[in-house]
Amino acid sequence: MIEKVLAIETSCDDTSVAIVNRSGWVHSVVAASQDLEHEMYGGIVPEIAARNHSIALIPLIEEAFKKAGMTWSDVDGIAVTNRPGLIGALIVGLVTAKSLSQAKKIPFLGVNHLEGHLLAPFLKDAQYAPPEDFDYPYVGLAISGGHTSLYHITELGEYRVLGATKDDAAGECFDKFAKMAGLGFPGGQRIDQMAKTGNPKAYEFPRSMIHDETFDMSFSGLKSSGQRMLEQLGPELVQEHLPDLCASFQEAIVDVLIAKLERAAKVFRSKRVILTGGVSANSRLRARAEEWAAQKGLRLVIPPLRYCTDNAAMIGYVGALRMARGEFSELDLGPSPQALATDFK
Template identity: 90%
Template sequence: MIERVLAIETSCDDTSVAIVDRSGWVHSVVAASQDLEHELYGGIVPEIAARNHSIALIPLIEEAFKKAGMSWSDIHGIAVTNRPGLIGALIVGLVTAKSLSQAKKIPFLGVNHLEGHLLAPFLKDSQYSPPEDFGYPYVGLAISGGHTSLYQIKGLGDYKVLGATRDDAAGECFDKFAKMAGLGFPGGVRVDQLAKTGNPEAFEFPRSMIHDDTFDMSFSGLKASGQRMLEQLGPELVQEQLPDLCASFQEAIVDVLIAKLDRAAKVYRAKRVILTGGVSANSRLRARAEKWAAEKGLTLVVPPIRYCTDNAAMIGYAGVLRMAQGETSAMDLGPSPQALTTDFK
């Protein structure tokens, strides 16, 4: 019986390893950030990401075992992200998982990175556990640098895509604005920090599709508007008004996300909603979502930041649940930059 797995996540630029059991308990989760390596280029360089994964992964596996106080005899399977993501980065994790699977004679399973995000609220550790009344079904908003989508989650493997961004992801929009404003990479966190002392009504930015009769979103127009605003103001005024610019730009993104989440909750009569993905770490989005949920009488679950950003714990939980049902992957499993057509409805 599959009760506990070692999990590997290398879909983008963060290398992460975790040990997770079927109850969702995270025995250990460790990670290596590559922010400093990519900052020079103002964005993620796939080749650099893959190389750094290959350097960090084995030491992280050893650290995960040490932190959990476990050995390979405690592990019944290996869960690894194989889709969607950067191909070179995924290959490192997938080849490592296959090699360990053969060496240790235990099964492995390729996991959809987005499924991990959608199940992250169920994770548990000594500082976090979901509310007692949390369970299926629920509506989920997954927001990151590569994805911004709304889902209805009815159960394990039963996910319906309600809507998504038609162009840029919210996280990408944050990072590009930060880069144009000279804040460096990764920029989303820095926009959030500066916005705390700014006026969100100081500048007017577009909120594309906010009143559209769908669950879809668009952020390319906002990004273009941000670029024009920065160019019109010029370097000196931009620096003087950075907090207001960041607060106003951030508010435009948050307004759209909350509006779409509200519409989904109404249409699907949801009693439970989640925020997940790296952008759900944004303090303004969390505060607005908490206020909205309280006003609507909904249960809102937002995992702690360590389980919102890319992490192996969420991959381990999705993997151990599926492996407990008898699912495994064959040695010819390959990486994919996209989800499979069978992953979502």
């Protein structure tokens, strides 16, 4: 019987390991950030990410066991992200999981990274637990540097894609604007901080597809508009008005995200909604979403920051649930830059 699993997450630039049981309890979760390694390049370099995963992973596994006060005899399986993500980064985690599976004679399972985000609200630890009345079905908005999508989640493995960005993801848009404005990497966090002292109405940016009757989104026009605005102002004025620029740019993204989430909740008559993924750590988005949910009488769940960004705990939870119902992977499982056709409807 599968009860506890060791989980490995290496889909992008953060290396994470966790030990989780199938009730969602996180016994330990540890991570190694690569922000400093990628900062000088203004974005993530896949080869550097993969190399750093290979250096950090085994020590993190040892640390996860130590933090949980457990040994290999306490875990029943291994869950590992194998899709979607950077191929080189995924390979490091997947090969490690396969090797440990053979050495320890326990099963392993490849997990979809996005499914982990969609179930992250169910995680529990000493400081966090979802509301007691939170359960399926619910509407979920998953937002990150690589993905911005709306889902209707009815049960484990039943995820309907309602809409997605037609071009750039919201997180990518944040990062590109930050780079153009000279804020560096990671851009989303720095825009969030800078915007706290700015006026969100100071500059007018487009909100593409906000009134469109679909659930789709588009952020490439906003990115282009941001570039033109920075070029028109020039370096000196940009620096002088940077808080207002960041606040206004951020507000345009948040307006679109809230509008699409509200439309999905209304169409599916859902009283339960979630925000998940790295961009859901944005303080303005959280505040606006909480205000909106309170006005509409909705149950909004946003995981704490440690479970919003890429983390192995969410991968472990999905893996434990799926392995408990008899799902396992074979040794010929490979990595994929995209989700499988069967992952979502």
